Amino acid sequence: MVVDCAALPAETAAAEAALFGGDETPGLVESAGAGTLFLDEIGDLSASLPARLLRLIAERRFLRIGAAAPVETQARIVAATNADLPARVAAGAFRADLWFRLSGIRLALPPLRTRPDDLQDLAPHFLRRFAKTERTFADDGMAAILAHPWPGNVRELRNRLEQAVLLADAVALGASDLFPERANRAEPAPSPAVDPPGDVVEAATETELLSLAEARDTAERAHIQRVLARCGGRIGDAAAALGVSRTTLWDRMRRPGIPAR
Structure with missing residues (x-):
C-alpha cells in the first residue's frame, strides 16, 4: 500500500x-x-x-x-x-x-547517471514495454542515453522512452528521437579568428568555456523553464512531464532561482 x-x-x-x-x-x-x-x-x-x-x-x-x-x-x-x-x-x-x-535499516540508492550498467538494462526493458513492434537503439541513441545526467532518474528514463516510441518513426531510436529538444535548440556557430597570416583558428564560444557541471546546469535550467511554460506554470504537470516528484522539481527550481510562474 x-x-x-x-x-x-x-x-x-x-x-x-x-x-x-x-x-x-x-x-x-x-x-x-x-x-x-x-x-x-x-x-x-x-x-x-x-x-x-x-x-x-x-x-x-x-x-x-x-x-x-x-x-x-x-x-x-x-x-x-x-x-x-x-x-x-x-x-x-x-x-x-x-x-x-x-532509519533502522538505511539504503541509499545512487543516482541513475552513476549506474551505466543499469541504464543498459533499463533502456531496452522500457523499449520492449512500450513498443508494439520490434524497436532498437541506434548507436548514437544509446550513446546519448549513457551520456545524459538523468536528473529525474528512472522515471525520467521511462518517460523519455515512452515518448520516443510514440512519436518517432524510425525503427532504431537515435539521439534526436530521445532528446528532440536538443535538435530544436539553436546552437551558436563558432566564430573563426585569424591569428598570424595563413593560420585560421576556431574561437571558443561562451558555452564551450563552461565547465561540464555548469553546462549541464544551464541546460537543465532551460529545459525546466520550457516544460513549465508548456504546462502553464503548473508544478504538478511539469513534474509529471519531467518524470520527477514535485519535491525534486521544487528543489531543482530553487537552486538556480527559477520562479514558479
Whole structure:
C-alpha cells in the first residue's frame, strides 16, 4: 500500500482519516494488512502526523479516528525520500525521534547517471514495454542515453522512452528521437579568428568555456523553464512531464532561482 505523503490532505483530521481510517472505514495503514506500507516522500509529511506515526512504528498499532480500541498492524513499514533528512533534523525541520525510528535499516540508492550498467538494462526493458513492434537503439541513441545526467532518474528514463516510441518513426531510436529538444535548440556557430597570416583558428564560444557541471546546469535550467511554460506554470504537470516528484522539481527550481510562474 503506497502512501504519497506529499499528497495527503493538508487538514490534520482529513490526513489522519486517510491514514488510519474512521468509524467502519479502514485507512491506508489498515489496508496494507500483513504486506508492506510504503511511505513515499516521507520528508514532505505534514507536521501534524509524525506523533501518530511514531506510535505506529514503535507499538505496531494505531487508533481509528473516534475509536477507543487500537488496531494492530502486521505490515512492514518502508519509507523513501529525496530529501536529506539528517540535515532537516539538524535544522529542526524534521522530528529527530521519527528519523531514528525510520532509519533502522538505511539504503541509499545512487543516482541513475552513476549506474551505466543499469541504464543498459533499463533502456531496452522500457523499449520492449512500450513498443508494439520490434524497436532498437541506434548507436548514437544509446550513446546519448549513457551520456545524459538523468536528473529525474528512472522515471525520467521511462518517460523519455515512452515518448520516443510514440512519436518517432524510425525503427532504431537515435539521439534526436530521445532528446528532440536538443535538435530544436539553436546552437551558436563558432566564430573563426585569424591569428598570424595563413593560420585560421576556431574561437571558443561562451558555452564551450563552461565547465561540464555548469553546462549541464544551464541546460537543465532551460529545459525546466520550457516544460513549465508548456504546462502553464503548473508544478504538478511539469513534474509529471519531467518524470520527477514535485519535491525534486521544487528543489531543482530553487537552486538556480527559477520562479514558479
